[in-house]
Amino acid sequence: MSFHYLARGIIRSEGHILLVRAIGDTMTFLPGGHIEFAEPAASALARELWEEASIEATVGRFVGAAENEWFDHGVTQSEINLIFEVNTSLTHSQPITSNESHLEFFWVRCEDIEQWNLYPEALRALVKQERLPQQAFWGSGVSGENTVSC
Known part of the structure; x- marks a missing residue:
């Protein structure tokens, strides 16, 4: 079994959201990555x-x-993603160049998120919301459960 502790960001621009995927893969995810030992999640x-x-x-x-x-x-893989709002000067008309040859970044319309195979799957409902909830979101895709609460 392997465990992953991650920080991910919601980066939006005029009804679009920035996604990432490994080149050749069909699964997408929010930008971010692994949190190092004793590193604050926002810093990571x-x-x-x-x-x-x-x-x-x-x-x-x-x-x-x-x-x-x-x-x-x-091998079972398990992850917890801590999700943050992220502010940048980026716009959805700007292509994002990856510094890592195995990753590609791209903008998609929030309303079309179901077509982009976003994981964890529970984030799809969150991304489609015009405004993010003020109360903390919790989503689970563990053991067949796919629950969302705000």
Whole structure:
């Protein structure tokens, strides 16, 4: 079993959201990445955005968390994603160049999120909301459960 502790950001521009995927994969995710031991989650998110795509960002309010599990070569993988609002100067008309050859960044319309295979799956309902909830979000895709609460 492998556990992943991640910080992810919601970066929006005029009804669009920034997504990431491994090149050749069908699954997408919000920008961000692994939190290092004893690293504050917001700092990890700012660091990951800079490392992966030279995105200068101000990490804002904590939005909530989403857990997920999957199997990779027969090994159970489990993750908890801490989700934050992120402010940048980016617009959806700007292409984002990845600093990592295995990743690609792209903008999609929030209303079309179901077509982009976003994981954890519980984040799809959150992304479609015009305004993010003030109360902390919790979504789960563990053991077949797909629950969302705000």
